[in-house]
Amino acid sequence: MPSASRSRPRERRVASPRRQPVGVPTAALDVPPEPAADCPLCARLVDLRRRSAAAEPAWFNGAVPSFGAADARLLIVGLAPGLKGANRTGRPFTGDYAGELLYATLLEFGFATGNYGAAPDDGLALRDCMISNAVRCVPPENKPTPDEIRTCRPFLVARMAALPRLAAILALGRVAHEQALAALGTRASGHPFAHGARHDLRPGLALYDSFHCSRYNTNTGRLTTPMFRAVFASIRRDLGPS
């Protein structure tokens, strides 16, 4: 099992915004893009973090920070940390099944360099890409409540606002899709979630949808590797080289 630490993953390089990216609201700019690891705002999730810390004190057991390049054009938004994945390792999509497909695909399409070793110290770096989550703390059964999703939203708003070159958002699953739209102040009714869809939200900013790369979705065939690769091929084609 990879070692875990509460220290921030190495690739987390967060810079002050140089300019406001296209179409990102300013309302939450007094909120930092990354919550404190011991963020107290969601009682149910705080309770789960504490129980997890009591059972597994070597795990990260906190609000998992975003991972990637501060000048990224692509922001990937997942659902929430997995209990034995990011909640354990402290890096999004690291240490559980979903990360295997995600990082392999990022490497294939030039959004990452190095090798994915399922641990924050594996040396993998993201290029022109950042990974975050709609909800930063592990929820029971992987199901955050609407209140928890809403409470965590300002951090995503701030995360987007701190990416001065943001041009593409990839939502992994419906919750991430709706959270991203809400963070941008865009009505979801005009942009229904659909795997493979591209939503041109405004000039210079597009939202892409994919089914979440979870073990359940891949085991059931809801999401295949070619389907996932096609989404990244579309993003790469639209963004051009890093």
Ligand code: SF4
């Ligand atoms: S889910 Fe977000 S708002 Fe809720 S406790 Fe965690 S970091 Fe704070």
